[in-house]
Amino acid sequence: MMAVPFSHTLVERLAQARRVAVLTGAGISAESGIPTFRDPGGLWQKFRPEELANVSAFLRNPELVQGWYRHRRLVALEKAPNAGHDALVALEKLVLDFTLVTQNVDDLHNRAGSKNVLELHGNITHNYCINCERAATDEALVPLAEGTAMRCHDCGGLLRPDVVWFGEMLPEGAMEKAERAAQRADVFLSIGTSAVVYPAAGLPLTAKKWGAYVAEINVEASAIASYVDEVILGKAGAVLPKLVEAVERVRV
Numbered sequence: 547m548m549a550v551p552f553s554h555t556l557v558e559r560l561a562q563a564r565r566v567a568v569l570t571g572a573g574i575s576a577e578s579g580i581p582t583f584r585d586p587g588g589l590w591q592k593f594r595p596e597e598l599a600n601v602s603a604f605l606r607n608p609e610l611v612q613g614w615y616r617h618r619r620l621v622a623l624e625k626a627p628n629a630g631h632d633a634l635v636a637l638e639k640l641v642l643d644f645t646l647v648t649q650n651v652d653d654l655h656n657r658a659g660s661k662n663v664l665e666l667h668g669n670i671t672h673n674y675c676i677n678c679e680r681a682a683t684d685e686a687l688v689p690l691a692e693g694t695a696m697r698c699h700d701c702g703g704l705l706r707p708d709v710v711w712f713g714e715m716l717p718e719g720a721m722e723k724a725e726r727a728a729q730r731a732d733v734f735l736s737i738g739t740s741a742v743v744y745p746a747a748g749l750p751l752t753a754k755k756w757g758a759y760v761a762e763i764n765v766e767a768s769a770i771a772s773y774v775d776e777v778i779l780g781k782a783g784a785v786l787p788k789l790v791e792a793v794e795r796v797r798v
């Protein structure tokens with residue numbers, strides 16, 4: 547039989563778990579063709595966050611910031627969930643109480659069919675008016691001319707993506723729910739995240755402190771790898787389907 551990169555302990559713990567919480571980062575969408583932030587070739591290697599991902603940059607140069615997010619939104623919409631996203635949908639069906647906390651804004655967990663998803667950093671496919679706060683229509687998300695800002699069709703206010711920028715609060719209640727899920731989890735999986743952006747990166751550590759078995763799945767050790775119970779080196783799209791299949795086999 548081919549060796550699997552995870553322990554039997556993890557399979558057993560997942561098979562017996564009543565509560566499972568998962569944190570995902572950009573790495574789970576890498577195999578869908580969406581660039582990560584900090585890998586070579588990642589977004590923060592090419593762009594400076596302070597020029598694009600904060601409210602003052604947006605107000606200074608709305609066309610530039612809107613254009614960058616519009617491009618990322620269109621990329622996300624043309625890509626599809628991969629085997630890693632699908633495996634988490636299958637895992638959710640096996641577990642009584644399952645929470646998927648994601649730092650990703652690409653909407654791929656929802657499109658894959660995951661149900662209990664907490665989007666800590668928002669969702670790039672949603673846009674709203676900073677003036678009247680109405681959701682933007684698809685027609686409004688097309689610039690009228692090169693170099694002009696996209697504006698609300700109702701009130702003329704500037705449109706912005708529904709994502710969390712540096713210096714902004716997380717969506718109301720999301721972090722509290724994520725914290726509770728981490729505290730209550732029997733098993734916690736941290737997948738495809740460099741685990742350097744807080745408060746999200748603190749969730750696996752909270753889970754560990756409260757007694758969960760914590761495993762990381764990443765192509766390389768993350769910033770919190772030395773604190774977790776098990777580090778599984780591999781691509782999420784390859785490891786997760788095997789892991790979920792193994793859990794299904796133990797449960798029958």
Ligand code: OAD
Binds near residue numbers: 710764765782
């Ligand atoms: P990063 O780009 O910081 O980290 C991506 C992680 O995925 C790295 O640890 C890679 O080793 C790993 N990785 C790459 N390909 C993988 C694969 N196929 N399978 C498994 N792992 C893989 O992205 P995040 O940790 O998500 O915030 O970044 C966190 C936050 O920083 C983002 O949500 C964003 C950014 O600034 C905001 O926009 C608010």
